[in-house]
Amino acid sequence: SSELTQDPGVSVALGQTVRITCQGDSLRRYYASWYQQKPGQAPVLVIYGQNNRPSGIPDRFSGSNSGNTASLTITGARAEDEADYYCNSRDSSGNNLEVFGTGTKVTVL
Protein backbone atom coordinates (compact mmCIF):
# COMPACT_ATOMS: atom_id res chain seq x y z
CA SER A 1 0.00 0.00 0.00
CA SER A 2 1.14 3.53 -0.76
CA GLU A 3 2.47 5.74 2.00
CA LEU A 4 1.15 8.78 0.15
CA THR A 5 -2.62 9.16 0.13
CA GLN A 6 -4.65 11.13 -2.41
CA ASP A 7 -8.36 11.55 -2.95
CA PRO A 8 -9.48 9.28 -5.80
CA GLY A 9 -11.23 11.98 -7.77
CA VAL A 10 -12.21 15.62 -7.85
CA SER A 11 -14.18 17.72 -10.30
CA VAL A 12 -13.83 21.37 -11.20
CA ALA A 13 -15.84 23.70 -13.38
CA LEU A 14 -14.09 25.18 -16.37
CA GLY A 15 -12.15 28.27 -15.29
CA GLN A 16 -12.42 27.54 -11.59
CA THR A 17 -9.77 26.49 -9.09
CA VAL A 18 -9.10 22.99 -7.79
CA ARG A 19 -6.69 21.78 -5.15
CA ILE A 20 -5.39 18.21 -4.99
CA THR A 21 -3.81 16.98 -1.79
CA CYS A 22 -1.26 14.31 -0.94
CA GLN A 23 -0.78 13.16 2.64
CA GLY A 24 2.04 11.19 4.19
CA ASP A 25 4.48 11.25 7.06
CA SER A 26 7.50 11.61 4.77
CA LEU A 27 6.15 14.97 3.56
CA ARG A 28 7.15 16.46 6.89
CA ARG A 29 10.73 15.96 5.77
CA TYR A 30 10.68 15.89 1.96
CA TYR A 31 8.92 17.94 -0.67
CA ALA A 32 6.60 16.24 -3.12
CA SER A 33 6.75 16.34 -6.88
CA TRP A 34 3.60 16.20 -8.98
CA TYR A 35 2.88 14.48 -12.29
CA GLN A 36 0.07 14.82 -14.79
CA GLN A 37 -0.88 11.74 -16.78
CA LYS A 38 -3.34 11.71 -19.64
CA PRO A 39 -4.76 8.44 -21.02
CA GLY A 40 -2.24 6.44 -22.98
CA GLN A 41 0.60 8.84 -22.20
CA ALA A 42 3.59 8.89 -19.91
CA PRO A 43 3.43 11.07 -16.80
CA VAL A 44 4.67 14.64 -17.09
CA LEU A 45 6.34 16.54 -14.24
CA VAL A 46 4.32 19.67 -13.40
CA ILE A 47 5.60 20.75 -9.97
CA TYR A 48 8.64 19.88 -7.85
CA GLY A 49 10.12 21.15 -4.66
CA GLN A 50 8.62 23.99 -2.72
CA ASN A 51 6.83 25.33 -5.81
CA ASN A 52 8.90 24.92 -8.96
CA ARG A 53 7.52 24.49 -12.45
CA PRO A 54 9.56 22.89 -15.23
CA SER A 55 9.92 24.83 -18.43
CA GLY A 56 6.72 24.72 -20.47
CA ILE A 57 4.33 24.10 -17.56
CA PRO A 58 1.70 26.87 -17.34
CA ASP A 59 1.71 29.09 -14.29
CA ARG A 60 -1.85 28.06 -13.44
CA PHE A 61 -0.17 25.05 -11.77
CA SER A 62 1.25 25.72 -8.32
CA GLY A 63 2.35 23.73 -5.30
CA SER A 64 2.35 24.21 -1.55
CA ASN A 65 3.24 22.27 1.55
CA SER A 66 2.07 22.20 5.17
CA GLY A 67 2.94 19.60 7.75
CA ASN A 68 2.29 16.16 6.31
CA THR A 69 0.34 17.47 3.32
CA ALA A 70 1.44 18.60 -0.11
CA SER A 71 -1.02 20.31 -2.44
CA LEU A 72 -1.24 20.95 -6.15
CA THR A 73 -3.51 23.80 -7.20
CA ILE A 74 -4.82 24.46 -10.67
CA THR A 75 -6.06 28.03 -10.94
CA GLY A 76 -8.39 28.62 -13.86
CA ALA A 77 -8.77 25.01 -14.93
CA ARG A 78 -8.87 24.30 -18.63
CA ALA A 79 -10.34 21.32 -20.44
CA GLU A 80 -6.85 20.03 -21.20
CA ASP A 81 -6.10 19.78 -17.47
CA GLU A 82 -8.42 16.79 -17.18
CA ALA A 83 -6.05 13.98 -16.24
CA ASP A 84 -4.75 11.78 -13.45
CA TYR A 85 -2.38 13.49 -11.05
CA TYR A 86 0.18 11.67 -8.91
CA CYS A 87 2.38 12.94 -6.13
CA ASN A 88 5.78 11.42 -5.41
CA SER A 89 8.27 11.72 -2.60
CA ARG A 90 10.72 9.76 -0.54
CA ASP A 91 9.19 7.12 1.71
CA SER A 92 9.27 7.33 5.49
CA SER A 93 11.70 4.44 6.02
CA GLY A 94 14.79 6.63 5.96
CA ASN A 95 16.27 4.43 3.23
CA ASN A 96 15.86 7.00 0.44
CA LEU A 97 13.28 4.99 -1.44
CA GLU A 98 10.65 6.50 -3.68
CA VAL A 99 6.91 6.21 -3.41
CA PHE A 100 4.00 7.47 -5.48
CA GLY A 101 0.66 8.63 -4.24
CA THR A 102 -2.50 6.74 -5.04
CA GLY A 103 -3.49 9.22 -7.73
CA THR A 104 -6.33 11.71 -8.24
CA LYS A 105 -8.54 11.86 -11.30
CA VAL A 106 -9.37 15.48 -12.11
CA THR A 107 -12.53 15.99 -14.15
CA VAL A 108 -13.14 19.38 -15.74
CA LEU A 109 -16.85 20.07 -16.13
Add this chain to the structure above:
Amino acid sequence: QVQLQESGPGLVKPSETLSLTCRVSGGSIRSYYWSWIRQPAGKGLEWIGRIYTSESTKYNPSLKSRVTMSLDTSKNQFYLKLSSVTAADTAVYYCARGDLAGGTTYFFDYWGQGIPVTVSS
Protein backbone atom coordinates in the same frame (compact mmCIF):
# COMPACT_ATOMS: atom_id res chain seq x y z
CA GLN B 1 16.41 17.57 -25.36
CA VAL B 2 16.81 14.42 -23.31
CA GLN B 3 14.85 11.46 -24.59
CA LEU B 4 14.37 8.00 -23.11
CA GLN B 5 13.25 4.95 -25.04
CA GLU B 6 12.33 1.60 -23.56
CA SER B 7 12.77 -1.61 -25.48
CA GLY B 8 12.33 -5.30 -24.83
CA PRO B 9 9.89 -8.16 -25.31
CA GLY B 10 6.23 -7.36 -24.93
CA LEU B 11 5.38 -10.89 -23.85
CA VAL B 12 7.09 -12.90 -21.12
CA LYS B 13 6.17 -16.34 -19.88
CA PRO B 14 5.38 -16.94 -16.20
CA SER B 15 8.41 -17.83 -14.07
CA GLU B 16 10.79 -16.34 -16.64
CA THR B 17 12.84 -13.14 -16.42
CA LEU B 18 11.61 -9.84 -17.82
CA SER B 19 14.47 -7.85 -19.36
CA LEU B 20 14.13 -4.25 -20.49
CA THR B 21 16.53 -1.65 -21.84
CA CYS B 22 16.24 2.12 -21.62
CA ARG B 23 18.27 4.09 -24.14
CA VAL B 24 19.08 7.67 -23.20
CA SER B 25 19.71 10.24 -25.92
CA GLY B 26 20.30 13.97 -25.90
CA GLY B 27 22.25 13.87 -22.66
CA SER B 28 24.70 11.84 -20.66
CA ILE B 29 23.67 9.03 -18.38
CA ARG B 30 26.26 10.28 -15.92
CA SER B 31 25.38 12.38 -12.90
CA TYR B 32 21.71 11.52 -12.69
CA TYR B 33 19.54 8.87 -11.12
CA TRP B 34 17.77 6.43 -13.41
CA SER B 35 14.59 4.68 -12.39
CA TRP B 36 12.11 2.11 -13.57
CA ILE B 37 8.44 2.66 -12.79
CA ARG B 38 5.49 0.50 -13.77
CA GLN B 39 1.74 0.89 -14.07
CA PRO B 40 -0.74 -1.99 -14.35
CA ALA B 41 -3.71 -1.23 -16.55
CA GLY B 42 -6.14 1.09 -14.81
CA LYS B 43 -3.95 1.39 -11.73
CA GLY B 44 -1.43 3.77 -10.24
CA LEU B 45 2.31 4.20 -10.59
CA GLU B 46 4.70 1.90 -8.75
CA TRP B 47 8.37 2.74 -8.36
CA ILE B 48 10.52 -0.32 -9.02
CA GLY B 49 13.98 1.03 -8.29
CA ARG B 50 16.79 3.32 -9.34
CA ILE B 51 20.47 3.22 -10.22
CA TYR B 52 23.08 5.94 -9.98
CA THR B 53 26.18 6.27 -12.07
CA SER B 54 28.29 4.74 -9.35
CA GLU B 55 26.12 1.70 -9.88
CA SER B 56 24.58 2.13 -6.49
CA THR B 57 21.05 0.83 -6.51
CA LYS B 58 17.87 1.16 -4.49
CA TYR B 59 14.89 -1.13 -4.97
CA ASN B 60 11.29 -1.20 -3.88
CA PRO B 61 11.25 -3.59 -0.91
CA SER B 62 8.25 -5.41 -2.35
CA LEU B 63 10.26 -6.34 -5.47
CA LYS B 64 13.80 -6.30 -4.15
CA SER B 65 14.32 -10.07 -4.18
CA ARG B 66 13.51 -10.23 -7.91
CA VAL B 67 14.95 -6.99 -9.31
CA THR B 68 18.35 -6.23 -10.76
CA MET B 69 19.25 -2.92 -12.38
CA SER B 70 22.45 -2.09 -14.21
CA LEU B 71 23.80 0.52 -16.56
CA ASP B 72 26.29 0.89 -19.37
CA THR B 73 27.75 4.39 -19.63
CA SER B 74 29.48 3.55 -22.92
CA LYS B 75 26.11 2.85 -24.52
CA ASN B 76 24.17 5.46 -22.51
CA GLN B 77 21.71 2.76 -21.51
CA PHE B 78 20.39 1.21 -18.35
CA TYR B 79 18.59 -2.03 -17.76
CA LEU B 80 15.96 -3.81 -15.72
CA LYS B 81 15.72 -7.49 -14.96
CA LEU B 82 12.74 -8.83 -13.05
CA SER B 83 12.87 -12.53 -12.33
CA SER B 84 10.19 -15.14 -11.64
CA VAL B 85 7.45 -13.05 -13.18
CA THR B 86 3.75 -13.74 -12.73
CA ALA B 87 0.61 -12.24 -14.18
CA ALA B 88 0.78 -9.59 -11.46
CA ASP B 89 3.86 -8.17 -13.22
CA THR B 90 1.81 -7.33 -16.31
CA ALA B 91 2.05 -3.56 -16.70
CA VAL B 92 3.36 -0.66 -18.72
CA TYR B 93 6.99 -0.17 -17.74
CA TYR B 94 8.50 3.30 -17.83
CA CYS B 95 12.08 4.41 -17.49
CA ALA B 96 12.68 7.88 -16.09
CA ARG B 97 15.49 10.25 -15.18
CA GLY B 98 15.62 11.38 -11.60
CA ASP B 99 17.21 14.49 -10.19
CA LEU B 100 17.71 15.81 -6.70
CA ALA B 101 17.26 19.42 -5.68
CA GLY B 102 18.40 20.82 -2.39
CA GLY B 103 18.52 17.43 -0.73
CA THR B 104 14.80 17.48 -0.03
CA THR B 105 13.25 17.12 -3.44
CA TYR B 106 13.65 14.19 -5.76
CA PHE B 107 11.77 14.29 -9.04
CA PHE B 108 11.48 12.54 -12.38
CA ASP B 109 11.96 15.11 -15.11
CA TYR B 110 12.17 12.94 -18.21
CA TRP B 111 10.19 9.80 -18.96
CA GLY B 112 10.16 7.24 -21.71
CA GLN B 113 6.92 6.61 -23.57
CA GLY B 114 6.47 3.31 -21.75
CA ILE B 115 6.49 -0.26 -22.97
CA PRO B 116 3.60 -2.64 -22.28
CA VAL B 117 4.67 -6.01 -20.97
CA THR B 118 2.30 -8.95 -20.62
CA VAL B 119 3.10 -12.03 -18.58
CA SER B 120 1.28 -14.98 -20.08
CA SER B 121 1.96 -18.47 -21.33
